[in-house]
Amino acid sequence: MAKTILLINGPNLNLLGTRQPELYGSTTLSDVESQGKQHAEKLGANLETFQSNHEGAIVDRIHAARHKVDAIVINPAAYTHTSVAIRDALLGVDIPFIEIHITNTHAREKFRHHSYLSDKAEAVIMGLGTFGYTAAIEHAVRNVKSRRQ
Numbered sequence: 837m838a839k840t841i842l843l844i845n846g847p848n849l850n851l852l853g854t855r856q857p858e859l860y861g862s863t864t865l866s867d868v869e870s871q872g873k874q875h876a877e878k879l880g881a882n883l884e885t886f887q888s889n890h891e892g893a894i895v896d897r898i899h900a901a902r903h904k905v906d907a908i909v910i911n912p913a914a915y916t917h918t919s920v921a922i923r924d925a926l927l928g929v930d931i932p933f934i935e936i937h938i939t940n941t942h943a944r945e946k947f948r949h950h951s952y953l954s955d956k957a958e959a960v961i962m963g964l965g966t967f968g969y970t971a972a973i974e975h976a977v978r979n980v981k982s983r984r985q
């Protein structure tokens with residue numbers, strides 16, 4: 837059966853490509869999602885996408901993915917540094933996930949140096965710009981072992 841990957845983007849990433857291009861690049865979220873879907877299809881997989889500015893909505897989307905997707909690629913954005921709830925949701929559904937950040941968070945403010953997710957991620961990709969999404973999707977399709985029953 838073809839693998840299904842869920843791409844989740846967190847708060848303010850709906851602004852991608854329209855503000856702070858010097859930091860986050862000029863590719864829009866819509867382009868990241870469509871390019872990701874094309875890449876997944878090229879690898880024989882499917883990509884579902886979700887973006888929310890609301891922590892609970894992200895938790896609910898993770899719950900809804902249980903038994904439905906083989907892996908999650910998530911850029912939790914600012915919730916990376918604050919959200920035990922998203923950590924608990926990912927652990928609770930037992931879906932392998934890859935954490936992706938456009939920037940190298942360790943080269944930024946100190947408060948961005950800690951992630952509530954990284955120690956449980958299959959992989960953490962950061963600092964590659966939006967190419968990180970392509971790398972994460974490729975890794976999720978090719979290397980991440982599904983736990984889907």
Ligand SMILES: O=C(O)[C@]1(O)C[C@H](CCCOc2ccccc2)[C@@H](O)[C@H](O)C1
Nearest residue numbers: 848851852855860913914937938939948
């Ligand atoms: O580098 C990343 O991908 C981040 O997850 C981006 C988050 C910020 C997402 C906001 O994205 C915007 C994009 C364009 C304009 C404004 C915000 C930041 O809070 C994390 O520390 C690192």
